[in-house]
Amino acid sequence: MTPLASALPASALGTVEPVARPGDSLRWSRFLAATTAEGPGLRAALWVQGCSVHCPGCFNPQLWAEVGGRVENAADLAGRFVADAWSAGSQGITLLGGEPFDQAAALAVVAEQFRAAGLTVMTFTGYPLDRLTEWAVHRADFARLLDATDLLIDGPYLREQPDAGRPWLGSTNQGIRALTPAYATEVDRIEASGGVDRLEVRIRPDGQVDVNGWADDAALDDLLHDLGCRQDRPGTKARRA
Template sequence: MARIVPRTIAEGPGERFAVWVQGCSIRCPGCFNPQFWGARGGTEQTVHDLLDAVPVDVEGVTLLGGEPFEQPGSLGVFAEQVRARGQSIMTFSGYTVAQLQSRARTDAGVARLLAATDLLVDGPFDRNQIDRERPWVGSRNQGFHALSSRYDALVNRWHESSDLLEVRVLSSGQVEINGWAETRDIEDLLHGLLLNGRIGTRTGGTANVLS
């Protein structure tokens, strides 16, 4: 795993447990999380331990990256166990749904994670098609696919869902941001926090930025 946020309302419907996986070979230009491209940098975690970390009162789990479908076997098992508890799975992928369905014919892991996903966001990020209308996605080419009945109604009602950006200032002075935003918007936000004394110069102006 590259990063975990135990509770967030910026990464899908309802309050969610968000998991960013390490490793992505797609590497979209302008990606919000290039630090998650390489295979190194994450930490190994068992399905059992990861499941234990998921609060029982959140609506579900969101899988991001990195690229979840580049390690679909263990994530598929995890997703199945999350759904068995009555919680939902939302998965982001840089691959299109057609590509994933094609891979699923010969890759049992891909088939397993697809089958355990309630809501799929598919397609590579395209910095020339920034999406300022729909929540959670970065570019207009990316699509939403309800793969179970759980979010059928939501797919055509995006205007009822807010696009949120969460900012956490840790006791160490480090700033964590998750939710999608353009880089200049984040720079303006951090500059405003600095001017208002919400963060100190001891952070060195750095932040962990998640989308």
């Protein structure tokens, strides 16, 4: 896919406070009940539709538009996703996209239901944590989603600074933050010794190939070429907030 251009210089990415949206409904693109490619252990993953950050080189430009995807009641979705994650044996959910904090109120509903069920929450965002914390003083939706997040990957994706040493992160400017003790040991281990990314390939009965997780462009192109498919489907190279 061709990366879309951003109107903002790299230094300004993620610095403009997104508008608040009501939390009763969520616009989302894809849900997996269990994956090992989107965070620690086996976990569910939810890709939301819509991103206001617009990092040049983003792997998921098809998730930028605030149209498309599906729009459903957030509480209903949360109940369904928790039940599916439990059935699959997942330890939590990863929220990614798209930009989770563009729909912070609705995703807080989802995240709070996972936490209430004893499951963990990992959230990707293109906004730096210090900005989110600053805005959370007057934005209850940001405060709620941060409060319900155990592990945060923050900051815009900067393609000039690729991160090959830490799992799940796209560029070296991004942070991996343990907001609760749930993954504090894991974060310390990654910051001390790094880690490896996982790439997950799913082949549907109709032959469609879905790929999620991380690989660099050359490795992913080689893989998709070997599988005889193109890199043009939602979920391909999914994630990297």
